[in-house]
């Protein structure tokens with residue numbers, strides 16, 4: 001019988017994409033992948049450090065895995081393993097700890113790990129790491145959307161962030177490999193590719209190409225899929241990139257641009273590389289060129305020094321931006337970051353109250369985005385079918401979640417749809433038929 005391995009991933013899309021590659025390496029070595037909690041010889045946990053309470057989270061997953069497979073060897077990797085290897089190694093049942101740079105070699109050592117009887121730590125200093133390990137993954141088990149990792153690490157010094165410590169300096173996939181990577185995902189049957197990275201806008205190929213060159217290349221390639229850009233820093237989202245997306249039939253009009261705060265003072269304290277004025281210019285360009293675009297924004301609330309007045313300044317700035325939705329993060333102190341020792345700590349109750357206010361604001365804007373899109377024709381890629389309502393759910397190119405009335409047996413590729421009315425947090429849509437090949441962006 002083949003050996004079995006179970007995986008669990010915490011954190012960002014990049015982690016999911018990397019777990020998927022590790023899993024493929026295990027399969028290539030004859031392992032069978034089973035769900036966490038099933039009987040297995042090995043359990044691999046890919047951790048995150050952004051997760052609040054990474055330690056408790058990691059212990060919980062180890063326990064859950066061992067419940068169904070008490071003799072399994074547990075391997076913990078990822079950002080938390082990189083930053084706190086000894087703590088991780090002390091968790092009952094953990095047999096190996098692999099750092100960020102060692103992650104991609106776990107499958108090579110799988111049989112050896114099974115023979116280790118004391119926990120072993122494999123980590124290295126990432127400050128000089130220049131290697132890039134690419135990966136691509138599907139979301140859940142669907143074949144709709146794939147995340148393609150083009151960039152890793154970050155050279156910025158935002159005062160709240162541990163990612164540069166956990167993932168090392170910025171590096172990128174070779175420019176020459178991009179066309180082949182896209183082609184592979186098209187052949188695998190995906191309909192949408194999300195370009196991902198830790199600081200994607202800082203993409204710099206060993207041969208010198210920048211992110212605008214990547215967008216131009218993919219647009220020229222005209223793959224028969226639609227392409228989304230994941231989170232991109234405002235200081236790196238140039239007019240050139242916005243214009244390329246606006247003129248493209250491949251890239252969709254959806255941007256996710258972290259702001260973190262709309263207060264000049266707080267942005268300085270966070271050591272972000274832009275001010276509200278710069279952000280305003282980026283947003284203005286997006287909507288001038290693509291009035292129907294979706295804009296998502298990350299905001300951190302309760303950063304040290306965020307007085308009521310500064311929060312109101314941030315709120316007013318957000319009101320001036322026609323964003324579509326917010327991802328609101330309640331600030332929490334991270335070990336080894338400058339902000340963890342800042343004075344003027346905001347009480348947790350205030351942080352939570354501000355978070356709730358902004359989340360309500362986000363819901364309001366999302367509802368307005370949905371209402372604005374009623375009456376338009378868009379492209380949707382059906383993802384899951386709900387037999388009870390007889391609808392397929394999916395996303396339009398400009399990030400409207402739709403419930404599409406259509407039979408269960410339809411072509412799973414892009415459909416042209418008419419958006420008819422808002423139903424709670426989705427928009428009802430009628431299929432106007434499958435679109436043969438290129439998912440043209442509808443204006």
Ligand code: SF4
Pocket residue numbers: 154155156157158161162163164198199233
């Ligand atoms: S840009 Fe700032 S927040 Fe983003 S990964 Fe780099 S240091 Fe962290």
